[in-house]
Amino acid sequence: MAQGRNKQGQIDLFPGEDPVLDPAPVGADATVHDILREKGGRKGAAVYAMATLPEPGRRAPVDLLAGPRGPRIIMAAAETAEALAATGAQEGAAGYVYSGWCLLGLPFRKPKGQAEHAWRIDTHYAAIVVEGGSKAMDDGSLRQVGVPFGAYARLIQVAIGSDCLERGSRDIELGTTAYAVLRRLGLPDGGKVADSVLEQMERLARCRVSFRIGSDTKGFVINDRIIEAFEYDTDSSRRPFIRRLRLSQAYYDSLQRHPVVIDRDAVGRIRNSALALDVYLWLCYRLPALDEDTPISWAALRAQFGHGVTALKHFKAPFAESLELARSVYPAAQFEVVPQGIILRPSPPPKKTRLIGTA
Template sequence: MGAVHQLLMEFGKEEAVKADVDRRVIEAAAAYLASEESEIGFLYSGWAQAALPHRRLPDDAPWQVITNHVTLLVQPGMRPGKPPVSIGVPYGSRARLILLYLQSEALRTGRRDISLGRSLHAWLRRLGIPIGGRSMQDVRDQAERISRCRMSFDVMQGNRLGLANQTILDTAMFVKGDGDSPGDQFIETATLSEVFFNQLKRHPVPIEESAIKQIANNSLALDVYCWLAYRLHVLNAPTPISWSALKEQFGQGFGRLDHFRKQFRHTLVMALSVYPAASVDVHERGVTLNPSPAPVAPKTLRLATVGGRAPAKR
């Protein structure tokens, strides 16, 4: 268990906040430990290795992340008109949460068709995301961007490429009304593309929704948490990762390595606040990932995938 969690377990939140630790980290860790929710979410392993941008890009700009094993390319979609309008690639925490919902529901139900509307609203509420006003406008905007864009993963498997040049969705997640955004409505279902759904079933990464809830507004922390959930439990020995490799995967929006390094250190602490079993060492050359239990125990995962309910955290 990490130092923050040990502090909370031994002395409680009131004493922990007096320590020299970012209060937001204490709050996230305390809320995670206190949560009795046990829902399990899933994402395709490619998203744990390459992710969407954190901030809005120019509407006609593509997005690309290249790592040792995965290349993600996102091409902005077009909205019909005279002339057609490029609407930009999805970005930020809301886009990540929508994609996580779609993938989690697909694996829970075993179907490519995913219910939206009330189901999506209920899931956002569960994560503490408001569903009215500006927040819902952001959700609608990201839903349209996801629906219209083309996302492709090139996955290296030895000398072969895996999933490539595929859209994530076969059907859109919205209906455009005649007026402004208040006239937009979600349709009843969205459909994952068959190729992406098959890859998701072969390579799922299980995560805890109670962890996602505490970092739901921090897109970089979401990426780091999912990466750790994917990497740590399969390691056989401590694995060093250099700062330059970390910046290549997580820090394309940073011009200078020292600026990224400072931000990543803080974000890593936030991600670890909701992953108590994770063991990661930070040093001058980068970080070292140590073999650690997965955030979702195998028994709990079996219960979740057969429709049972997992036990609450203790």
Template sequence: MDEADSGARRLVLAHGRERARSMLEPEKRPLADIAAEVMADEDGRIGISYSGFCLTGLPHKKLADDEIWERRGHRVSLLVEPGRTVKDGKRSYLGVPYGARARMILLYLQTQAVRTGSREVELGRSMRDWLGRMGLTWGGETGKALREQAVRITACHLRFSWEGESADGWTKGGFVQSGLRFHERPREDERQTSLWEDRVVLDPVFYEALRRHPVPLRETALRELADRSVSLDLYIWLAYRLHTLIAPTPIRWAALGEQFGGGYSRQRDFVRDFRKALAPAVAAYEGAMVTMGEEGLTLYPSRPPVAPRLVAIGGLRE
């Protein structure tokens, strides 16, 4: 079996970033940068994801505006229906949220809700600062993409269905109840613009599920994977799975394809792309132990990406 590129972490630990980069093939040098940034993090900032998103995820690419999205994971499934709007007397679909930008918005909302203990999340400067730490600026094409995803998040309906845990599923809900309309307006007293909405209110059922089942993540890892939506999903998945294992756990390619694939007519094409996406996720998860073989992956018990003491300091439970 091949290690899922935890070798980049070991090289950085043994030789430092620059020496490690010179020892890697050109296409693998970014892995040394990711590992070095995570290992050098001294702030210990924490991000949060609902456990359902650790086992399922949004689409990575844009779907047809009226298309429904469904994804199955380990003992859970997610169904997302696009919202609709009325313009000039005509109804049209807005499409489901997708890609890395939608994931980063949702991670911010979930993190702030758990941190403050409230489903009312402040936007404005707080969100700008967080996006800035993630390397995302509000202006230009990035800002346009964030606003589009915000509209899709606001309008869509979703359902998580858990096997054996019916209380944690709901028939019709959303991510947010109100707010999250990211129109900009110029401020009178300064040149920069501010968010039109001052706050967003999370859907009460989604918030309660999040409050009961938050999964701590390294903010630095999220930043390093902010432009890699598949790697981001894999990192969040590993953060949920690895530290709960008590023995090596094999997962076949067919099961991985059901959870992370889609749009692949040949398994070997999925495996090729999965391998590429997994490497940055493992590099961003200090301590992750994962191997790949002909039949699939093997996950090994690993320490969590966020130390329990940091969770306690941040006021967040595991």
């Protein structure tokens, strides 16, 4: 069956013979993992979602699966379960990220105007300022390098931070060719996507970041470069790439003192969504630390994740979808979307949970 669209406008990501629809309804609290089990796997869940009319304004998982991003949520959840079944592992591939990135992230897309060279975001408890670096050219000019942005910048942070922390060294050898560097990072190694990854690598290497936890009158600030030094080269296609790098001492020390454990396989499955990556990192940071149910208002969520979104009504739907996409690769995450926002519940750190019926 060729890819098409259903009545909700979803793209069919699961071509092949359609299974018989199981029309038995699922509860509003059923997660995508529950639906995968109850409906016989990814195709059964996809068919059920295609036949479901979402309840307006409810934003329960089943409503989100019936929306435009439903197939991607189902696919990410099924891949998580299938990978576990194939390896028999009890946990995902461990990775680490500095806790500051779980509270405040980079721009989702390329900023415009002055924000491309000095970008800031604030919440009630923290602030981040990212300043783009500069590049001395052979002709004597100075070229401005903008701030890092998007999903690939986030994935690079996870990759280099995890590798350095696991080996106990600020230094990391990336590769002697652009292709080797991309493979080392576990990122796409061909075409324009590869060029974008290498560009984000350079933006990260040259930027300066200031994290502030607290207020104008009392707090704590980390103000330094992420990368202290790097060696670069150019491949046969005249693509510049970074061969090796050294994290700054301040950033490395902060990573050692405040690491958040994540699943590197999980971030790879949602690598095309910067918002879902930020939500996933935030859940990894907040949920294991909770002792009781904790409500978070829509206003607070928009302050942290709604970069550039002026109306709250335009924020709720994409955030709820990204929240469920994050849970698709973090099955142990416990939370509930309610009219006032979300309720976070104490949950174990991210690990792959054995799921049944996802063939």
